[in-house]
Amino acid sequence: MNEDQVRVRFAPSPTGLLHVGNARTALFNWLFARQRQGVLVLRVEDTDVERSAPEYAQKLIEDLRWLGLDWEEGPDVGGAFGPYQQSARLETYASHTQTLLEGGQAYHCFCTPEELDQERQRALAAGKTPVYSGRCRSLPRDAAQERIASGEAACVRLRTPGQGELGFNDLVRGAVTFDLAVVGDPVLVRSSGLPAYNYVVVIDDVLMRITHVIRGEDHLANTVRQILTYQALDYPVPQFAHLSMVMGEDNSRLSKRHGATAVHQFAQDGVLASALFNYLALLGWAPPDGNEVLEQSELVRLFDLKKVSRSAAIFDYGKLHWLNRQHIKRLSGRAQAEEALPHLQEAGYLPREMTDAHWSWLEGAVAALIERVDTFADLKDSFAQVFDFSLEELGEEERSDLRSECGGKVIRSFAGLLAGIEQLDYAAFAEMTKTIKEETGCKGRDLFHPLRVALTARGSGLDLDKFIPLVESGAGLDFPIPLKSCSERCEAVMAYLDK
RNA sequence: GCUCCUGUCGUCUAGCCUGGCCUAGGACACCGCCCUUUCAAGGCGGCGACACGGGUUCAAAUCCCGUCGGGAGCGCCA
Numbered sequence: 001m002n003e004d005q006v007r008v009r010f011a012p013s014p015t016g017l018l019h020v021g022n023a024r025t026a027l028f029n030w031l032f033a034r035q036r037q038g039v040l041v042l043r044v045e046d047t048d049v050e051r052s053a054p055e056y057a058q059k060l061i062e063d064l065r066w067l068g069l070d071w072e073e074g075p076d077v078g079g080a081f082g083p084y085q086q087s088a089r090l091e092t093y094a095s096h097t098q099t100l101l102e103g104g105q106a107y108h109c110f111c112t113p114e115e116l117d118q119e120r121q122r123a124l125a126a127g128k129t130p131v132y133s134g135r136c137r138s139l140p141r142d143a144a145q146e147r148i149a150s151g152e153a154a155c156v157r158l159r160t161p162g163q164g165e166l167g168f169n170d171l172v173r174g175a176v177t178f179d180l181a182v183v184g185d186p187v188l189v190r191s192s193g194l195p196a197y198n199y200v201v202v203i204d205d206v207l208m209r210i211t212h213v214i215r216g217e218d219h220l221a222n223t224v225r226q227i228l229t230y231q232a233l234d235y236p237v238p239q240f241a242h243l244s245m246v247m248g249e250d251n252s253r254l255s256k257r258h259g260a261t262a263v264h265q266f267a268q269d270g271v272l273a274s275a276l277f278n279y280l281a282l283l284g285w286a287p288p289d290g291n292e293v294l295e296q297s298e299l300v301r302l303f304d305l306k307k308v309s310r311s312a313a314i315f316d317y318g319k320l321h322w323l324n325r326q327h328i329k330r331l332s333g334r335a336q337a338e339e340a341l342p343h344l345q346e347a348g349y350l351p352r353e354m355t356d357a358h359w360s361w362l363e364g365a366v367a368a369l370i371e372r373v374d375t376f377a378d379l380k381d382s383f384a385q386v387f388d389f390s391l392e393e394l395g396e397e398e399r400s401d402l403r404s405e406c407g408g409k410v411i412r413s414f415a416g417l418l419a420g421i422e423q424l425d426y427a428a429f430a431e432m433t434k435t436i437k438e439e440t441g442c443k444g445r446d447l448f449h450p451l452r453v454a455l456t457a458r459g460s461g462l463d464l465d466k467f468i469p470l471v472e473s474g475a476g477l478d479f480p481i482p483l484k485s486c487s488e489r490c491e492a493v494m495a496y497l498d499k
Numbered sequence: 500g501c502u503c504c505u506g507u508c509g510u511c512u513a514g515c516c517u518g519g520c521c522u523a524g525g526a527c528a529c530c531g532c533c534c535u536u537u538c539a540a541g542g543c544g545g546c547g548a549c550a551c552g553g554g555u556u557c558a559a560a561u562c563c564c565g566u567c568g569g570g571a572g573c574g575c576c577a
Contacts, residue, residue, distance in 0.1 A: 013577050048577060113575065120573085129501040129573055155575050173504070174516095182502050182573075190575040197577045221503055221572035244505080244570085251569065279511095282526090286512045290525050309512075311505050312570060319511065319527045325540090372539050382539095433536090448536035460538035 006038025007211050010064075010071070011201070013045040014056035017262040018063040020315065021216065021246040021254060024280040028243060029214045030069045031281065031303040041208050042074030044085040047200055057085070063263040068273050068296055073208075081208040086200055093195040096203050096233065097156055097188060101141075105232035106188055108144040108154040109136040132184030134162065156189040158199075160228050168227060170220075171212070171241035172308045178224045186225045198222055202229040205238060214241040214305070217312075241305055244284055244312045254315050266320075270343055270376025272331075275324040282319075284309040293326045321374035328370060337363045340376050347380045348480050349387050361474050368466040385461045386470060387481050389489055391496045398453045406442035407450035408497060413439045414451060415490045424472050424486050426465045454493045455486055 010026040012018070018026075033040040042064070046052035061076055073079025083089055100106035116132070123130040136144075137159065148154055160183055167177035188199040205213060220242045230237045248258030260266055266276050274295060281299050282292060285308050294302070328336060337359065344350045350362065365386065366379070373379045394402070401407050413436045421428055433451070437443050442450075452464060461467070468486060475485035484492070 011577095015577075045577065051576080109575090111575095116575085123573095124500060127500045131501095131573080153575095157575095170504095176503075178503070184573085187575050192575075194575090196575070201577090216571095217504070218571055219577095222577095224503095242504085247570080249510085253570085282511065284511085286525085288513090290513080292511090292526055313512090314510060316510050316527065322527055371541085443536090445536060452537065458537090462538090464536080 005211075006033060006036040007041065007209050008033050008038060008214055009041040009043055009205065009208060009210050011043040011045050011204075011215075012060055013048060013051070014053060014060055015048070015051040016056060017264050018060050019254075019261050020263060020266075020276075020280065021261075023063070023067060023263050023276075024246060024283055025214065025216055025243055026064060026069055027067070027277065027280050028303075028305070028308070030071075031300055032212065032214060032305055034300045035303060038211075039073065040069075040071040041079070041081070041210065042071045042076075042084060043204060043208070044075055045197065045201070046085055046087045047194055047197060049087075049194070052087075059264070063267075066267055066273055067263060068277050086204065089200070089204065090195070092207065093189075093200055093203055097195070100158070100188070100232060101156065103232075104141075104159070106156050106158050107137060107139065107141075108148065109157045109185075109187070110139075110144075110147060110152055110154050111135060112153075129182040130184075131182060132157070134185060137185065153191040155187045155191045157185040158188050158225070158229055158232055160185050160225075166224055166227060168223065168237070168240060171214075171239055171305055172244075173220075173242055173310055176220070176223075178221075180224070183224050183228070186229075188229075198225050199229060202226050202233070202235075206230070206233070206235045210238050212239045212241060214243065217242045217244050241308075243308065244310060246283060247312050247314045249314060251312075251314065258315070259317055268377075270339075270379065271320065271324050272327045272339065275320065275327040278327065279320045279323050282323075283313045283315070293323065293330075324375055325373075333363045333367050336370055337366045340366050340370075340379055343376045343380045344383060347383065349380075349383050351478065351480055355477075357477055361470075361477055364473070365470055368462060368470055372462075382462075385456055385458055386467070386474070387479070387483060389457045389484050389492070391457055391492060394453070394457060395459060398457075398459045401449050401453050401459070402493065402497065404446075404450070406440065406446040407453075409440040410436055410442050410447055410450045411454050411490070411493055411497065414454070415487075415494055418487050418490055425469055429464070429468050455489050457489075 008029045010029045012022055012026075030040055032038070042061070044057050044060075046057070057075065071077065073081060073084065075084040097106065101108075119133055120130040136157070144154070161180050164180045165177055166180055167175055170176050186198055187196050189195045223240055223242075227237055246254050248254045254261055260269060263276070267273070277296060278294055278299070281294070281303065285303065287294060287302050331339065341350060341354070341362065344362075345352060350358065354362070365383070369379060369382045373382055402411070414432065417432045417435060418424065433447065437447060440447075448464070449459075452461070453459060455464065455471070456467065471483065471486055474483040475488070477483065
């Protein structure tokens with residue numbers, strides 16, 4: 001292995017679905033690794049047995065892959081520095097703890113949670129930062145051993161300086177300095193014997209040879225404790241980069257009440273992975289030339305960790321949707337149809353078994369309807385105007401359009417012409433409208449609106465020149481919901497008018 | 500409460516390091532116009548910001564100090 005090789009990691013805890021905030025962290029790690037020809041490690045942080053669940057680890061992996069990320073090492077692909085889930089690394093942590101205990105950099109603490117809580121309350125009340133008092137710090141080692149032997153519960157704490165300053169250079173934030181007087185001795189190992197996050201993360205990052213730790217800003221303050229741990233272990237400290245948080249519109253942490261937050265949800269809503277990828281990269285970073293619609297490979301080329309914004313960003317669904325439209329447009333007709341198909345099948349418009357005829361009809365339909373939608377879920381809704389034809393649900397305005405003087409004349413004239421025609425395509429339709437205009441004297445809105453309502457049972461929608469060929473070519477195909485031809489629609493309207 | 504991070508159009512940001520090229524640029528959203536048999540889409544245009552107060556300087560969005568706002572951390576959660 002090359003000593004200079006960049007090695008980064010994404011280390012989610014499997015306590016829920018992949019959130020866009022975490023996805024952005026993963027993505028920035030990925031971009032950085034790819035552009036530096038480095039290695040991305042996926043590590044599952046499942047030391048919290050209460051909240052972790054293996055199903056979530058699997059879903060996390062699926063969602064990351066859907067987004068278009070890959071990694072060289074991880075629980076699913078293996079690697080030279082595994083295992084890659086912390087629950088399988090407990091022995092490693094234990095041996096490090098032994099070393100620290102023997103060297104005196106760590107010690108056993110017998111304080112009970114109740115005592116610590118009281119200490120904390122007192123500090124808060126006195127207007128000070130709650131810091132562990134260090135009561136068990138100077139307990140002689142053999143005395144501690146005896147208490148443990150007698151069955152007393154103890155956790156292991158790191159011995160920290162308690163005074164002075166500790167600074168580090170953050171790749172996105174620059175120089176950051178902390179007063180060590182406000183950092184107490186952190187718990188390394190809980191009295192249950194399970195190691196704590198801030199401890200294992202250090203050991204794992206060292207053992208997995210991580211060179212750059214790119215993570216959320218919520219870890220910024222913990223970095224001091226972690227650096228102290230690196231030092232106690234006599235390990236080299238990696239570079240840090242703390243990314244700002246992703247917020248909802250009201251500037252509070254993005255949560256479900258702001259809308260979709262899980263990557264999985266965006267996939268279901270018909271957002272393209274490439275669009276979400278693009279949007280996430282733009283959250284806190286801007287391309288140098290101002291062109292914001294970018295593919296993965298372009299992002300890899302242009303991305304610059306040093307240019308990442310230091311302030312929090314609000315997740316803008318509107319811009320994501322705009323980007324999604326841009327990415328949809330870049331897809332070939334066939335690819336658009338393929339993306340659309342699952343959503344349309346789920347809505348019951350298209351059969352599970354697609355014939356070639358279905359495919360070519362679908363491509364045409366998607367091409368006609370796609371420009372008007374933000375997502376494939378929206379596309380599903382706009383397919384309703386092709387398949388659903390219900391005169392019972394006409395609105396007031398549409399009803400009066402049909403029943404108006406021109407409406408009745410136009411439709412009767414249209415129905416008459418339709419009877420004598422083989423194949424209604426747009427050219428034929430254009431010819432017919434001319435004739436209708438002459439026969440009825442109706443024109444403009446008075447002419448076209450009744451026709452639109454008669455054919456679509458709606459007051460607005462797709463251009464008729466696109467709508468008619470779509471319906472006519474689809475009418476012969478076998479769909480779960482039969483697609484009515486123009487003449488069938490027209491007959492229904494005539495019957496409706498006669499009532 | 501304390502500590503740390505942060506503050507440019509409604510939103511994402513460029514510019515800040517290395518003061519003058521800033522009459523502060525772009526994108527989304529919004530508004531208007533054009534296109535049009537509808538609704539969109541699309542094209543064109545418009546509105547719109549340096550949080551505030553002091554300093555330093557011939558000159559400050561840019562450097563310094565303070566205030567205020569936002570976020571995070573202070574756990575035997577991760």
